[in-house]
Amino acid sequence: MPELPEIEHLRQSLEPVLIEAKVLSKRLYRRDMVRSHPPNSSRAPARLLAGLNITHLKRRGKQLAIITREGPTLCVGLGMSGQLRYMPGKERLAQSSHIHCIWSIQSKRGRGRLFFRDPRRFGGLWYFDSYEDLLAQRWSKLGPDALTIRSDQLSGALAGSRRPIKAALLEQSLLAGVGNIYADECLHRAGIHPRLLAGEASPEQIKKLCQHLRAILKKAIAAGGTTVSSYLDANGTAGTFALVLRVYGRGGQPCLVCGAKLQRIEVGQRTTVFCEYCQAPGG
DNA sequence: CCGGACTCCTGTGCGC
DNA sequence: TGCGCACAGGAGTCCG
Numbered sequence: 001m002p003e004l005p006e007i008e009h010l011r012q013s014l015e016p017v018l019i020e021a022k023v024l025s026k027r028l029y030r031r032d033m034v035r036s037h038p039p040n041s042s043r044a045p046a047r048l049l050a051g052l053n054i055t056h057l058k059r060r061g062k063q064l065a066i067i068t069r070e071g072p073t074l075c076v077g078l079g080m081s082g083q084l085r086y087m088p089g090k091e092r093l094a095q096s097s098h099i100h101c102i103w104s105i106q107s108k109r110g111r112g113r114l115f116f117r118d119p120r121r122f123g124g125l126w127y128f129d130s131y132e133d134l135l136a137q138r139w140s141k142l143g144p145d146a147l148t149i150r151s152d153q154l155s156g157a158l159a160g161s162r163r164p165i166k167a168a169l170l171e172q173s174l175l176a177g178v179g180n181i182y183a184d185e186c187l188h189r190a191g192i193h194p195r196l197l198a199g200e201a202s203p204e205q206i207k208k209l210c211q212h213l214r215a216i217l218k219k220a221i222a223a224g225g226t227t228v229s230s231y232l233d234a235n236g237t238a239g240t241f242a243l244v245l246r247v248y249g250r251g252g253q254p255c256l257v258c259g260a261k262l263q264r265i266e267v268g269q270r271t272t273v274f275c276e277y278c279q280a281p282g283g
Numbered sequence: 284c285c286g287g288a289c290t291c292c293t294g295t296g297c298g299c
Numbered sequence: 300t301g302c303g304c305a306c307a308g309g310a311g312t313c314c315g
Contacts, residue, residue: 001308035311062309080308081293098293120292122309163286172310180308269288270308 002078004177005220011059013234018054021107026050030100035124045127060139061176073131079122086234088112146177151210158198166194167268181248186213188247193279194272247273
């Protein structure tokens with residue numbers, strides 16, 4: 001399940017084959033995976049970057065932008081089960097079901113194809129006439145990127161909120177990039193109860209949370225992301241960060257810090273695992 | 284405006 | 300061994 005580290009690792013793994021590459025053509029198998037397009041450009045979205053030259057890959061939160069020299073920019077969201085895979089030459093994906101779009105690519109490394117596959121279809125493609133339009137129309141709704149967020153920004157995002165802090169961390173408009181895995185992990189490392197009201201977190205707690213959040217995301221990127229069930233990078237490589245998760249998916253098992261049985265509760269309609277001693281309500 | 288609930292979707296893994 | 304079902308969750312949308 002891709003969160004910020006998985007998308008950032010994906011971005012890095014795609015750069016060598018997509019930067020300065022030309023999109024020769026595209027084949028769209030599911031039109032409804034193109035989620036939106038500006039109202040005044042009815043034809044451009046249909047091209048979906050075909051004939052254009054890619055210059056940049058940018059990420060904000062869990063979203064990836066493919067930016068072209070000509071201007072048009074495609075924002076890719078992977079949702080729960082989405083994959084972007086690059087295959088050289090005419091190689092095919094081992095898993096051939098649920099492929100929604102294939103782009104033929106000409107790069108310095110030769111020809112290849114970029115596959116967008118998403119079994120659950122929670123992801124999607126958002127077309128914009130320019131990167132500036134993407135920033136103004138879509139990414140402007142996202143909070144600061146969790147990888148580089150400062151303590152004062154996190155404090156501002158959480159201030160006044162009456163929601164459980166776990167639910168607030170998942171809210172992309174407050175801060176961008178955190179999903180269920182890293183929300184539980186950073187709360188455990190910071191010793192904060194997931195049901196603590198976000199607006200009632202102390203400055204010390206927020207500072208600690210911020211430090212752990214950035215650190216864990218950075219480490220997860222270096223590890224190639226977390227592969228719980230389906231995440232693979234552009235080359236089909238699984239991440240290794242799942243090996244060092246301390247709470248996610250470990251409900252009922254002993255806390256790796258104190259040995260107590262990890263609790264499994266629901267917060268904000270999401271399964272939440274925490275240690276009632278390391279993350280005591282009082283702090 | 285805010286927070287919570289619901290919805291979309293299919294692969295996985297469990298129990299019987 | 301096979302079937303059926305609960306569960307997983309990112310994010311848009313709706314409602315009180």
